[in-house]
Amino acid sequence: MADDQVLTDMLTMLDRSPGVLALRVCVIELLIERQRFADALAHCGTALGHDPGNAQVLGLMMRCTTALSGGSPAPAPDATPAPGSTAAASAAQPDFDWAAAEDEVGDIIEPAFVHGVPSEFVTDEDAATVERPSLRLADVGGMSEVKQQLDLTLLGPLRNPELAKAFGTSARGGLLLYGPPGCGKTFIASAVAGELGANFYPIEITDILDIYTGASERNVHSIFEMARRNAPCVLFLDEVDALGHKRSQMQASTTMRTVVNQLLTEMDSATHSNEGVFVLGATNHPWDVDVALRRPGRFDRMIFVGLPDLAARTSILHYHLRDRPVAGIDLNALAAHTDGLSGADLAHVCTSATQLAMADSMRSGEVRPVGMADIQAALAQIRPSTGAWFESARNVVEFANGDGSYDDLALYLKRLKRR
Template structure:
């Protein structure tokens, strides 16, 4: 698929899912590569509105600005001759074995993890493994999410004989969904910590590539590395960008094959994923291809909602730690921030810190962060999840015939109007 076609598909995806920051970053890079610096700058503005201070966006912004001013080009052009992809092997994907035979055996150098166990990584592998130390009991609040994780994943893994007696297992994938900024990545990391497993977080930008077949190859390499380093929690963030509904792809064969490859990798009939626990996160589960939610794939869904009061206290305490504070009433702040996401609460803490720091710079004396700073910050910040719940309301009212989103519907009925 041509670079222009990829850009068109990604722009279409952004129209329906504007909060997909990794996709927007890829769009900026492609626009800059085509010399469309003004359009790229517009996308940079939208990206900074989502994530102020994002280092990658700021770097792209600087490059595009320099290019418009007659400086160096914003992005290094792609090689004239792209690497040749492996040959297709049927509708399911590519003949990886043949490709590996062509380049020789993949000898995997070992890296030592914190506990002394080797992490087996091969040439071309992307991403980094982590050994999370956080456990689920360190996640504030979210009792219902923890209960569902225990029932659907952790319980069967801890009690394999009991699970076998009841004919259940932890195979397949688990999908965490809900409004943005509510800690889905943190929960996935805590699950890995609970299992004592490697944690391999993947972002869409590490998979998608403009060259034909490269995205599928990247995806295959990621799963292969996870299999070599089992037990492993493979976490795919923004999975709706990767597993987007093929019926909405306007006939594009390029992104369709990426979805096909993901289906192949998750299918137990075509790959041995023993010890690989696949967790996905998405803000828009209704945009995921239906084939990805069939048994053996992302067949279990857990709603990760806005933080409850206990979780809000925990989040506020986390973001104010190691900062000079005085007279802060975390419980009072938690009461007044109902409807705020974890990201919103982090923004409140950062804004309050900046206010206290600005005052300290004026006086030359360090002034601790106090409740007036928190209150001023709260008065300037509004919940960022409002638009998400408006979109979700349409789904639960008009596209929930099979009851998939009953849990979300019940949660929304219990929300207090703002």
């Protein structure tokens, strides 16, 4: 009875905080212990809606589906495989030729410029925030134009310092990735760090802003100091438009104006040595970024990251379906019919299709893998999430591109026939 009360209390807490994944995982494990597999499976679907690639939840889902199909649920593993690991990928069903799909997506090519980062670069204080990504640009499906721009503006000068010096160019300053939401800017930034063999330090606006006077500015300084301490390091600033908004539009917010001033100071090579620190930013609205942040030595270069192309969509769909029970999935056909969807939209499609298959399995009492019909039903319910962004982008190109900053965006919109 006491154990039942624990489960009841946890379910009550989950009703109040449905987004707490760790709490939901505990509930799933308790339900499996009580052999309430259908209830546990429903919670698995909800958990995967919050975190589609969570290996622990996927493992619990497989135990539930195995038990519902009449088999004995597999024992809980001693260690949860990391997403993308060989152990996690082994959950894929044999009736789908994932090896062939991997060949179509493309082999991973070892980059020419990769070097190890000694462990002494990362202190105990920094270990929880500074990462060492294993991603490479070869892991990013498609997006060939973005990769070429990265090679030209950042990777090329770093690989060939003498040649860059001869031509009077360098990789100093910052690089701003911009484009519609949900198209992989953070993923690309992590891959750049992996390509350089550098540490990766991702920062969001919530890591900086503080309610106390002066604390936000101190946070900005501390973040840059940590990046310098762990050089070589890619310092990734997400939502730069929110952090470095135009000061001319913030007369009423003294705090945010001083935060922008501090950010300018930290990025200025005249006041700080940022040797070995490569600052990458991401924004959906570069036209809202303060003009001083776009001057030479700061975010003086921009790369447009558009909607995923055919190869990228194939890779994204493969990634989000790889650990789920599937049958009869034609990745190429799916990728061809999902033009206009962002990476986040594609992840939503895969999650929704999985939930449809799980719901059908619970009704019949037999496990049915995700099929093309589920994907098509999910696609019929989901609309592109980037429509409003493209409307704003079109207005910027038409009325605020006098200096040519958004010529690449203009060409992209013209190619998509949105102008």
